[in-house]
Amino acid sequence: MVQVKNGSLFKQVFSVLLATLALSTLSIVLPSYSVGQDIPIPNQGNQQGQRPLPSISVSNPLNLTTRSINVHVTGDLPLTGVIKVPVGARVDEVIFGFDILDKQEALEKEFLDFRNVLVYRQNGDTLTTDLLAYNLGGDLTQNAIVNDGDVIHVRRTNPRFDRVSISGEVIRDLEIPFKKGESFKELLQIAGGLSSYASMESITLYSPEPISMTFDEAYSYEIQPNDRFIIRRDESKQPQSSIKVSGEVLQPGIYPIIEDETPLHQILIEAGGYTKDPDNLSIIVHRKDDDAKREQSRQQNVEQLPFKTDLLRLSRTQRVTPDQLRMSDQYLENFQLFFDELDMEQTFIYIEPENVQSRTLALTDQDSIEVRYTPNHIRMMGQVNKSGFYPLQEEMQITDYILEAGGLGPAANENGIYVIKNITYAWVPADEATLEPGDIIFVDRTPITTYEVDQQLEIQRLEAQLERQESRFRTVISTVNALVSVVLLLTRL
Numbered sequence: 001m002v003q004v005k006n007g008s009l010f011k012q013v014f015s016v017l018l019a020t021l022a023l024s025t026l027s028i029v030l031p032s033y034s035v036g037q038d039i040p041i042p043n044q045g046n047q048q049g050q051r052p053l054p055s056i057s058v059s060n061p062l063n064l065t066t067r068s069i070n071v072h073v074t075g076d077l078p079l080t081g082v083i084k085v086p087v088g089a090r091v092d093e094v095i096f097g098f099d100i101l102d103k104q105e106a107l108e109k110e111f112l113d114f115r116n117v118l119v120y121r122q123n124g125d126t127l128t129t130d131l132l133a134y135n136l137g138g139d140l141t142q143n144a145i146v147n148d149g150d151v152i153h154v155r156r157t158n159p160r161f162d163r164v165s166i167s168g169e170v171i172r173d174l175e176i177p178f179k180k181g182e183s184f185k186e187l188l189q190i191a192g193g194l195s196s197y198a199s200m201e202s203i204t205l206y207s208p209e210p211i212s213m214t215f216d217e218a219y220s221y222e223i224q225p226n227d228r229f230i231i232r233r234d235e236s237k238q239p240q241s242s243i244k245v246s247g248e249v250l251q252p253g254i255y256p257i258i259e260d261e262t263p264l265h266q267i268l269i270e271a272g273g274y275t276k277d278p279d280n281l282s283i284i285v286h287r288k289d290d291d292a293k294r295e296q297s298r299q300q301n302v303e304q305l306p307f308k309t310d311l312l313r314l315s316r317t318q319r320v321t322p323d324q325l326r327m328s329d330q331y332l333e334n335f336q337l338f339f340d341e342l343d344m345e346q347t348f349i350y351i352e353p354e355n356v357q358s359r360t361l362a363l364t365d366q367d368s369i370e371v372r373y374t375p376n377h378i379r380m381m382g383q384v385n386k387s388g389f390y391p392l393q394e395e396m397q398i399t400d401y402i403l404e405a406g407g408l409g410p411a412a413n414e415n416g417i418y419v420i421k422n423i424t425y426a427w428v429p430a431d432e433a434t435l436e437p438g439d440i441i442f443v444d445r446t447p448i449t450t451y452e453v454d455q456q457l458e459i460q461r462l463e464a465q466l467e468r469q470e471s472r473f474r475t476v477i478s479t480v481n482a483l484v485s486v487v488l489l490l491t492r493l
Contacts (some may be wrong), residue, residue, distance in 0.1 A: 162178035164223055199216075205221075241367060279353075377390060383443040
């Protein structure tokens with residue numbers, strides 16, 4: 001073993017190690033050079049014990065030294081002028097991303113020609129971009145990147161412009177301005193492609209006389225001004241309709257149907273039947289929000305009455321909110337208004353399980369069948385002494401349930417007792433309602449008002465009374481004037 005007699009050698013070695021460690025942790029700061037140039041490497045030569053450093057270059061194609069550029073927006077846009085946009089921005093972002101236009105509205109109304117948006121470059125070049133092909137067809141090449149100093153020009157759509165159209169079995173029907181050099185394939189891409197029921201045998205082109213062509217011929221065809229393409233339907237393809245079954249059935253899921261033919265009870269059998277006693281179940285058919293289907297459903301309810309319909313189907317659309325409900329419990333009032341609005345947006349039909357086979361219901365595409373469990377109880381809410389759940393008993397009336405709940409509370413309004421139906425949340429006056437499982441008996445409170453509210457109501461009442469009196473006075477004056485005119489006319493004769 002080698003022994004160190006003194007610590008001088010050890011100290012020197014330790015100092016060298018510390019210096020090496022410090023150098024390895026230092027950040028290397030490179031000198032700044034102009035953007036886009038390679039970083040020069042000093043020529044160290046091939047000295048003994050050293051390797052030549054590799055050539056390292058840094059490029060900046062986006063010109064990051066300039067964080068924004070100026071773009072001129074001209075033409076028939078609502079706002080024109082010079083705007084600053086980020087480096088790398090595209091034409092679509094400039095027009096729709098800086099509060100110049102509302103994108104959805106502008107594309108739908110087509111009052112501007114987005115098929116031929118002109119981009120004037122500073123070097124004299126002119127680009128034509130098609131923002132319809134970009135937004136509707138997903139063609140990124142039609143959404144060019146703008147440069148500093150570019151001028152974007154958008155023209156208003158002129159009725160005298162040539163137009164082309166494609167309709168029928170496509171995802172979206174189109175009638176758009178003509179674009180020179182465009183192919184049928186590009187037009188079909190803007191239309192979203194073919195639907196599932198499109199006939200692949202031929203296409204009808206009106207130019208202006210009808211011409212039948214195959215898809216191969218159409219794909220190689222260059223569109224001419226005022227061409228009209230019709231994609232026919234393949235009659236051998238039947239529409240695929242389906243409905244969704246959920247709730248208290250053994251096999252919930254999505255089942256195929258033949259629209260307006262498949263009966264409801266067959267779907268329930270295919271779903272495996274009920275999981276609980278049918279006496280405690282309710283079947284609700286939610287119909288897709290469609291005006292024609294909604295009107296058809298309501299006519300079935302009114303004319304045929306095949307179901308135990310919700311009591312608010314008519315009353316919610318025809319009645320005025322009771323005065324007892326106003327200025328009382330605002331939370332519950334808003335709750336009611338919410339479901340009134342919800343009922344206007346969707347159609348639903350309430351069916352009892354025992355009526356499924358005896359009543360017929362034409363199921364339509366996208367219907368949703370919900371088999372809901374209805375607990376066999378009544379809920380007491382509002383101004384009663386003991387709110388809560390109470391078993392439903394046929395012999396008991398609403399007044400009996402109020403007594404069972406400890407009677408009316410000190411702030412109860414005897415004229416504000418309602419039954420809120422379980423399925424539809426219909427507000428039915430107590431003297432008009434029939435209790436069913438899951439219903440809520442709600443006792444409203446006496447309206448609480450302030451002095452300011454009372455004064456405002458009194459002012460409104462006095463103003464209305466004064467207006468009526470003024471109306472009567474004007475009527476009397478008009479009648480007197482008419483009589484005087486008649487008398488003067490008779491005296492002159």
